[in-house]
Amino acid sequence: MNLLRGRNLNFLADKFLPQIRLQCKSVHTCLFDHLKSQIKIVGPMTVANYMKEALTNPKWGYYMKNDVFGAKGDFTTSPEISQMFGELIGIWFVAQWIQIGKPCGVQLVELGPGRGTLMADILRVMKQFPETLSNFEVNFVEVSEKMISLQKQNLDISHEKKDFYITPSGTKVSWFTHVQDVPKGLTFYLAHEFFDALPVHLFKKVNGKYHELLVGLNRSENELQLVTAPGPSPVAKTFLNSETNADECEVCPEAAVVMSYISENISMYGGCAMIIDYGESDSQRFSLRGYKNHVLVDNIFKNPGSCDITANVDFGFLKRCIRGEVRHYGPITQRSFLLQMGIKQRLKVLLSTATSEQARNLISSLDYLISPEKMGEKFKCFALTNLSSPVPPCFT
Secondary structure (H helix, E strand, C coil): CCCCCCCCCHHHHHCCCCCCCCCCCCCCCHHHHHHHHHHHHHHHHHHHHHHHHHCCCCCHHHHHHCCCCCCCEEECCHHHHHHHHHHHHHHHHHHHHHHHHCCCCCCEEEEECCCCCCHHHHHHHHHEEEEEEEEHHHHHHEEEEEEEHHHHHHHHHHHEECCCCCCCCCCHHHHHHCHCCCCCCCCEEEECCCCHHCCCEEEEECCCEEEEEEEEEEECCCCEEEEEEEEEEEHHHHHCCCCCCCCCCCCCHHHHHHHHHHHHHHHHHHHEEEEEEEEEEECCCCCCCEEECCEEEEECCCCCCCEEEECCEHHHHHHCCCCEEECCCEEEEEEHHHHHCCCCHHHHHHHHHCCCCHHHHHHEEEEEEHHHCCCCCCCCEEEEEECCCCCCCCCC
């Protein structure tokens, strides 16, 4: 086994989660001109629509043209830090599969799979259990052709069939644009840093009622800025918690759609879901922000398409969006999950055959994954199962 897959983790010490800000360059990009034309024709757009354009516009969207992960990208995810993270997620799914009776014909669906690093680690673990691997097929939910290309590289896929691909170990792999496009059936869902990138709506209380904040043009029409809608928003009534009393809040309708869909599928056909993301329960504050070169961006509306845009996940909202007969567990901290899954024991095994440099990187990566000041407390793990399934590992 290639211990660290050639990753250099030294950059993490001074580049990961820095507490400084970077002023975006104000330039007239093609995407800005496109958005300006839209706004001049139909008026200000929702922040959610702005996020969709900035992140996934087919020509100029941030995710559509860049490799955004790791040292050369704009942010770093847990799978890019250490193989241990993906290995333990893989063990969790294997344990869950065993607990429900080792069924055949299971779909392992990953939403927003990034480079494919996490799935590569999971499949490498499953390969140690041939009975498991032979009963799974992989379905990716991905909108970016750039990312799909990287995922194929990381999974070493070269055998193309009519409408799917085959990994060297024989696992069937398919790609879909939306989770609703994936065939219904017994499914294990994985969403790691997926919900945080879904578009959010922003609201501000005006005279006791919530008005939506929209993206419009300044007077000179050379920059985008937030403007307040003149009247109360019907979206606010639909999605905001009735107990919400904050002066400002954000909500993610697309998260509601996805959560409702996967919970209904689990209820009808069986399976489970593991959701790992940063956020809180029933948060009542703005968390929308951007990152560029691992640095927090000062204004996400300048130079659209040039930075990642993200918002904290509201796990309380996700719970309220669950449909069908399923059980939910957590959220628990990533630190708690990884410690219960035995990450320190796994570290000892890897250290036994590691070089001095590899050992330093492994110890550093463990610290970033479980330290309360880094990823350990910021990231949460949230699970779903159908009613007939036992309590999943780590959520007792």
